[in-house]
Each structure stands twice: as structure tokens, then as C-alpha cells.
Amino acid sequence: MILSAMDRLPRLIASIIIVLATSAGSVRIARGVRKPFSSNAPDYRMLGPQNAKVTIIEFSDFECPACRVAEAPMRALLKLYDGKVRLVFKHFPLERMHRWARAGAIAAECAGRQGKFWEYHHELYDHQDEWASAKSEQRLPAYAARLGLNTLAWNACRQDPAVNAAVNSDAKDALNAWVGSTPTFFINGKRFVGALQLSERGTPWVEKELKK
């Protein structure tokens, strides 16, 4: 039986609705239940005033070359909006690709406990090629010594399970925030992935948020 054009139209519309609804439904299923992520971090991993109008949460991996590349635009952005922007650093070591990333995160965390997180952070990014290798165990203590850290306490801290747990907690937050690659920045909740998105779209977004 061949239907007339007028009879076909409702069926065609119903068919299109079926395809649209199943498409939307499959995305809903793939998305699953979104868990909230915490933006909390110890004070030593924060820069800028607490009441800043703009908060940037950075999920980063010290061994990731793209994170090192994003360092320059991030430092430029912080300099440009000095005193108006707050940066929160969260660890997300991608151990599947970066063998030494967790060691770097733990080393920086222990430097943070002696008040030198950002100095150690800069050492790790500025000398990434040097320590992200089999020489990791030689280089990481050398940076600690260079920054004048108490190396005994710093070494003891690196064995502390609580430090490892703090890194794990950040990594869990990254997964809850659906962070798949590093660096990922949330600027007042809006996501920017990588140095290019940060410099091309992130800076105008900060400008816009500051004008609110």
C-alpha cells in the first residue's frame, strides 16, 4: 500500500522525532551522572586575593609539555590582572603517559608544605626536560636544595601517604570535572583547554568577567 503525501507527512515527522529523541537520549546516557568537583586546595597552591572577582582553577601535570607551554600565557595573564585574579592549582598527573608526573606532583606538594610551592612549580616547568626522565630522583632533590628547603623534612614528606592521597583527591576532582587532557582551566566555571584556548579566549573572558 502506498500512502498519499498528506498521509506520509505525519509519519515522516514522527520518524524525525524518533531520530532526534534517540540522539538526545544517547548523549544523556553517555553523560551519566555528573558529579560536582571541589575547587578546594591548600592555601599554598593558591595565588591572588581570596575575594578576587575571577577565580581560575588549573588542572595540570608537571610532566606534560602542553602544560609547560601554557605557563607563559598563564604567567602573563596573572601579571596583567595582578590583584584581580585568583589562581588555584590542582594536580592531575596523567600517569598513563607521564611516568614521572606523580613524583613531580608529590615533590611540589612537599615544597608547598614548606611554603615554596610556586617556586618549586616554576623549577619543574622551567626544567621539565631535565627531571622528567630516569634522572628524576637526582634532579628533584637538587631543586629542593636549590630553593633552600629542609631536605630531610621534604624527603620524609614524599613518603607520607597523606601527600599521595592529596594528589589522588585532585585527580578525582579532575575526573568529576570531565577533564580529559591537561592543562584544563576553569575561569569562573568556564572551561578552556590548552595554551591556545587560554590565550585566545581565556584572556577576553577574564576581561568580561572583571567588567561584570
Next chain:
Amino acid sequence: MSSKIPPSIGFAARVLVGTVLVYAGAVKAAGPSEEFAIVIGSYDVLPHDMVLTAATFLPWVELLLGWSLIFGLRLRAAAAAAAALFAAFLCALLSVQLKGIQLPNCGCFGDAMHFTPRQAFFVDSGLAALCWLSWKSAPARLSLDTWCD
């Protein structure tokens, strides 16, 4: 034309291509488009300002084509569009090889499944061939097209 393709083969081909497209589209559409934009950007085939738009819409195109193939809605058009999509993917993969860009992962399935560009090239070629079988199988009996007509 369709008599050359047994209906069961045509049905299997369109369900297989459709399922792959639905899976690829759903995992990418569910995730943040900024992540997928990084992958598209690394191919260096689109202008910078189009990358995020493409990352937002491409997964939905895959999804709609996938379900259209599975349900058999405008089967010939869906099969032709899916084949054109795979041809575009193959061109992008070829351009990456020619430019010497090192991609660790084709990004075809977001973060859910990792294929190297070479593996993706073979998969996309196979899927394009299945699109041809789907196109040849139209009009299919078990399809929304048949119900509509």
C-alpha cells in the same frame, strides 16, 4: 539496484556503521567540546575560529546520521552523507600524514577509545565501504522509510 545486495547484509552494514557513528558521536557530545576542539585543532585542517564550532556540532552530525542509518530514515541520503563524512575524515588523516604531524590518538572516539591515525584510516575506509552497502540496500524493508511510504 538493491537486488544485488541481500537484505540481511544491507541491514547488518547499516546497523554496524550506525552503531559506530552513534558511539563516536555520543561519547564526544557528552564530553566538553573544548576537549574535542583540541583534537580537531591538532589536525590543522580548519581555521582556528571554526574549530570550537566544529567540535560542538560534529558529534551531533555523527549521532543523527548514525540513528538515521540504524532506523533507516532517508537511508540513501544518510548513507551518502555518512560516506562523505568518512571521506572527509580520510582526507584529514591523509593530510596529517603528509604534513608530518604526530598524533598519538585520532580522537575519533573522544577519550573512550584510542586509535592511531593509521588504524583510524583502515577503520574509516571499512566504514565507508559499509556505507556503500547501506546505500545499495535502500529501500530496505525494515526501515522507517518503508513505514513512511
